[in-house]
Amino acid sequence: MNKFTLLLQLCLISIAVHANEKEDKHTIVGIIVDNETKLPLSNVEVFISGSTIGTISGPDGKFTLKSPYLPCKIVVMHLSYRLVVLPVNTTKQLTIELKHQVHAINEVSISGKNMRKRNLRLFYKYFLWNTSNHDVKILNDSVLQFDRSNTDLHTSCESPLLVLNKHLGYEIKLIIHDFHIYKKRSNGEKVKLNSASGTALFQLKGYHYYKETESSHASREIQVTKNRKAHYQGSLRHFLSSLYHDKLRINGFSVENTTDSLKQAFQVVSSENGIKQYLFLSDEVSITYIHNELGEPINLDKKFISFRYSKSKLISLGNNFWIRSNGTSPELSFELLGAMAQDSPVNSLPENYKP
Numbered sequence: 001m002n003k004f005t006l007l008l009q010l011c012l013i014s015i016a017v018h019a020n021e022k023e024d025k026h027t028i029v030g031i032i033v034d035n036e037t038k039l040p041l042s043n044v045e046v047f048i049s050g051s052t053i054g055t056i057s058g059p060d061g062k063f064t065l066k067s068p069y070l071p072c073k074i075v076v077m078h079l080s081y082r083l084v085v086l087p088v089n090t091t092k093q094l095t096i097e098l099k100h101q102v103h104a105i106n107e108v109s110i111s112g113k114n115m116r117k118r119n120l121r122l123f124y125k126y127f128l129w130n131t132s133n134h135d136v137k138i139l140n141d142s143v144l145q146f147d148r149s150n151t152d153l154h155t156s157c158e159s160p161l162l163v164l165n166k167h168l169g170y171e172i173k174l175i176i177h178d179f180h181i182y183k184k185r186s187n188g189e190k191v192k193l194n195s196a197s198g199t200a201l202f203q204l205k206g207y208h209y210y211k212e213t214e215s216s217h218a219s220r221e222i223q224v225t226k227n228r229k230a231h232y233q234g235s236l237r238h239f240l241s242s243l244y245h246d247k248l249r250i251n252g253f254s255v256e257n258t259t260d261s262l263k264q265a266f267q268v269v270s271s272e273n274g275i276k277q278y279l280f281l282s283d284e285v286s287i288t289y290i291h292n293e294l295g296e297p298i299n300l301d302k303k304f305i306s307f308r309y310s311k312s313k314l315i316s317l318g319n320n321f322w323i324r325s326n327g328t329s330p331e332l333s334f335e336l337l338g339a340m341a342q343d344s345p346v347n348s349l350p351e352n353y354k355p
Contacts, residue, residue: 028065030094032057044078049207050351119146126202129344135167151190155179163346169224176206210350232355234289236340241327252290252297257282280316287312312338
């Protein structure tokens with residue numbers, strides 16, 4: 001079984017929801033300038049990582065974003081300048097200075113091309129894990145850079161990687177700091193990447209920006225809406241939102257503390273500004289999602305006969321974790337195995353998606 005270790009300091013899941021379920025939005029304003037000349041820069045892309053919220057700076061270098069949550073991370077990028085990622089927890093005007101980017105062109109040997117093909121095959125295998133080539137396509141894998149040893153493959157990109165997810169109706173831009181692939185035995189020992197033994201693991205650190213794809217057919221839009229709902233149901237975000245609102249059983253989730261079945265699996269340590277902090281009361285927590293044939297949750301507090309289920313497991317990394325009311329988080333600290341971990345990193349929903 002493959003396992004996706006969640007390192008969600010990245011903005012794959014870093015959206016927040018305002019306290020008290022209000023629809024208030026925080027206005028983020030700023031100006032972007034060249035760090036040497038101090039002159040304003042236009043046509044610079046600015047987006048809230050993990051969301052569909054983005055804009056372009058105007059002729060005066062200014063931009064405005066309407067964020068439904070704070071804190072957040074904004075990503076600022078331009079082809080001629082170095083990428084900037086900025087944590088934002090205030091609505092005070094920002095001044096962002098960009099440094100010029102120097103692009104180097106490296107010669108590639110025949111052996112280097114062959115190695116690149118091998119690296120691409122391995123990257124595609126895990127980055128598009130459990131997806132259909134028809135539904136999800138990478139449009140510009142030429143931007144990817146690889147660093148490989150016998151036991152590890154690290155992938156990164158300075159320019160955005162573009163991914164088209166037709167199934168969920170999004171084009172996704174990704175800035176990948178590190179997509180790490182490796183294999184380990186049950187005792188924790190690493191094995192060679194080309195070994196037939198061991199469990200493959202992959203970890204992603206980076207930033208996402210989603211853009212809705214346009215459809216000329218109403219029937220296609222309806223299908224995409226259904227696909228997104230089905231993708232959400234039984235997902236990690238569905239589980240975390242249910243945990244936040246104390247609706248686990250209503251939403252079909254059965255949770256078991258594997259260390260001591262008589263104890264709760266989690267404990268709320270604090271609750272402030274619409275964010276709850278949780279403590280693991282067990283090293284491992286087993287989660288069973290009970291649903292019907294359409295994937296819709298079954299209320300476990302009511303009688304039911306026919307059902308299906310899927311299983312997952314959370315393994316504590318020794319730290320507390322935070323959840324916002326829509327099931328997203330600025331920081332999670334656990335490993336995820338099983339059904340909730342079986343999707344590709346690009347087969348995901350933006351964090352301002354509302355189910």
